[in-house]
Amino acid sequence: METINYKRVYVWELPVRIFHWINAISITVLAVTGFIIANPPALLSSAEASDSFWLGTVRFIHFMTAYIFFFNLILRIYWSFVGNQFASWRSFFPFSRKSWRNFLHVLKVDILLRHKKHPEITDLSVGHNSVAGLSYFILFLLALVQIFTGFGLYSDMSDWWLPDLFDWVVPLFGSDFMVRKIHHISTWLFILFVLIHLYLVFYHDWLDGRGEVSSMFGGYKFVVGQRVKQKKTEPEQENTKETS
Amino acid sequence: MITKNETKESTYYESIIKQGYSRRDFMKFVTYISAYLGLENSMVGQVAKALETSYRVPVIWEHFQECTCCSESFIRSDHPIVADIILDKISLDYTLTLMAASGHQAEAAKKATMDKHKGAYILCVEGSVPIGDDGNYCCIGGRSAKDILLEAAEGAKAIICWGSCASNGCVQAAYPNPTGATPIHKIIKNKPIVRVPGCPPIGEVMAGVIVHLVAFGKLPELDRIGRPKAFYSKRVHDTCYRRSYYDAGLFVESFDDENAKKGYCLYRVGCKGPMTYNACGTIKWNNGVSYPIQSGHGCFGCSEENFWDNGPLYERLTGLHGFGIESSADTIGKVAAGVVAGGLAAHAVAANISKKKELKESISRGKENEKALDS
Numbered sequence: 001m002e003t004i005n006y007k008r009v010y011v012w013e014l015p016v017r018i019f020h021w022i023n024a025i026s027i028t029v030l031a032v033t034g035f036i037i038a039n040p041p042a043l044l045s046s047a048e049a050s051d052s053f054w055l056g057t058v059r060f061i062h063f064m065t066a067y068i069f070f071f072n073l074i075l076r077i078y079w080s081f082v083g084n085q086f087a088s089w090r091s092f093f094p095f096s097r098k099s100w101r102n103f104l105h106v107l108k109v110d111i112l113l114r115h116k117k118h119p120e121i122t123d124l125s126v127g128h129n130s131v132a133g134l135s136y137f138i139l140f141l142l143a144l145v146q147i148f149t150g151f152g153l154y155s156d157m158s159d160w161w162l163p164d165l166f167d168w169v170v171p172l173f174g175s176d177f178m179v180r181k182i183h184h185i186s187t188w189l190f191i192l193f194v195l196i197h198l199y200l201v202f203y204h205d206w207l208d209g210r211g212e213v214s215s216m217f218g219g220y221k222f223v224v225g226q227r228v229k230q231k232k233t234e235p236e237q238e239n240t241k242e243t244s
Numbered sequence: 245m246i247t248k249n250e251t252k253e254s255t256y257y258e259s260i261i262k263q264g265y266s267r268r269d270f271m272k273f274v275t276y277i278s279a280y281l282g283l284e285n286s287m288v289g290q291v292a293k294a295l296e297t298s299y300r301v302p303v304i305w306e307h308f309q310e311c312t313c314c315s316e317s318f319i320r321s322d323h324p325i326v327a328d329i330i331l332d333k334i335s336l337d338y339t340l341t342l343m344a345a346s347g348h349q350a351e352a353a354k355k356a357t358m359d360k361h362k363g364a365y366i367l368c369v370e371g372s373v374p375i376g377d378d379g380n381y382c383c384i385g386g387r388s389a390k391d392i393l394l395e396a397a398e399g400a401k402a403i404i405c406w407g408s409c410a411s412n413g414c415v416q417a418a419y420p421n422p423t424g425a426t427p428i429h430k431i432i433k434n435k436p437i438v439r440v441p442g443c444p445p446i447g448e449v450m451a452g453v454i455v456h457l458v459a460f461g462k463l464p465e466l467d468r469i470g471r472p473k474a475f476y477s478k479r480v481h482d483t484c485y486r487r488s489y490y491d492a493g494l495f496v497e498s499f500d501d502e503n504a505k506k507g508y509c510l511y512r513v514g515c516k517g518p519m520t521y522n523a524c525g526t527i528k529w530n531n532g533v534s535y536p537i538q539s540g541h542g543c544f545g546c547s548e549e550n551f552w553d554n555g556p557l558y559e560r561l562t563g564l565h566g567f568g569i570e571s572s573a574d575t576i577g578k579v580a581a582g583v584v585a586g587g588l589a590a591h592a593v594a595a596n597i598s599k600k601k602e603l604k605e606s607i608s609r610g611k612e613n614e615k616a617l618d619s
Contacts, residue, residue, distance in 0.1 A: 188577030
């Protein structure tokens, strides 16, 4: 049995990786502090209020992380216009004919676990596959929902112009009740996303054997050697690959 | 009620003096109402001047689907001049609850005011308008509330919606809203509308809105959904005297525990202060004696839209309709996360079975390479 020859391909650039981990950490922090704010545990019962500020601190962490989450996302949007092909905004809109074919492939082979009669070398995406790309676009929309509702609720507590840009959100929905409800429910959607996302990363790492998990640390994925040669002959391909 | 001829000739100030109040009382009233309105000290003179020189603004006060708690709150407003002058003596041409006339006489008086002061009178509305079943759920003098509202709004200079009913629909509009109770701003689109939500609104707030109108001849500054900014720009939570307990994480767990006795924050027993815009924390109720939180009961957000349908009153839950009465966003979220996790586990098992061949191949390749390791 011959061992497959892989080549190292630089897929996730440093800004993308930094974005990913800041995003992951801030979503975790926001969800945890958010649930604490929504229903704070009664940790203390006999203390002087003047001595403690723990829920205030939790709220501070929530708001501070929200800013980090927001600016991080803005930098990522910028990078989607200047980064490599895998960071491009195009990879989040898998609506070309080629992307649709990949979409169906992923549905068939990875979600429904069927087998393809004639597997092709290009079936495996190098960056996101089409389904993943679309799921990140949906996550982006969810992030917008959280940003708008979150800053909407926050704007009344702030004098800064940035949160005040969102002061129309609460009037639009009629009350804080409604906005808070949307904010709270969307958090659960984030949690569902994270569950599925984590599972699929491990799934691909295990079955494809191309360093799916480590790619978000080091930036490299392993791609079948012949594919790299094959692609190099295509004239429109950008020079974004590194091999070693 | 004083008859129309008497009031027509006197200014607000003259009526107040005629009523037996002293100039000192009048100035006290002006100072106090200006403070509530959030005006500067230097504006007190302007308000006094306006009340001294301006003649009555005719007011029609309609009662639709309501409980009259707004009127009750108004006549219990802190300063006697509010009740005496604004409500009883000067302005009201028509209000079912308090007017002396009744029946056809009353309707005729209203008609006269509407004709005579077309485009100049203020229409105050207490209560929502049921529009279900042709508006048959609320009829006065044989006419539906909607009919009456449309007619009265036609010639009004501005409309003041008293209370949550007129502003948001309140309890009548709670799910499933059998009568089709509708707030005023959804029916009348072409008039300036002030929404003064609350169940009831604070009497001083109501007086403040009227005095502003009288003193300056225009509506007070409104926020984006039509509430006077002076009273509705802050959450109850942000002005609550128990706020320090919230920030410190000191909570009442149940209404009879030690923490309740100590006056800790009521957040965990369902206080909706953090989502409710009102002046309860600053103006308070019953001549500034207290307000719900001070009396040991959480705010339940009576001045907010749909407060009735947004989860239980005594718990921190995000209620959801359409998933059963007891469901909350968190229960549904936990169930959904469980289902997804279960599905993923099943998928993982299925994937290992289905891709057995490929996996076997790559594992044996890997082991072969391991054995063949050189150096």
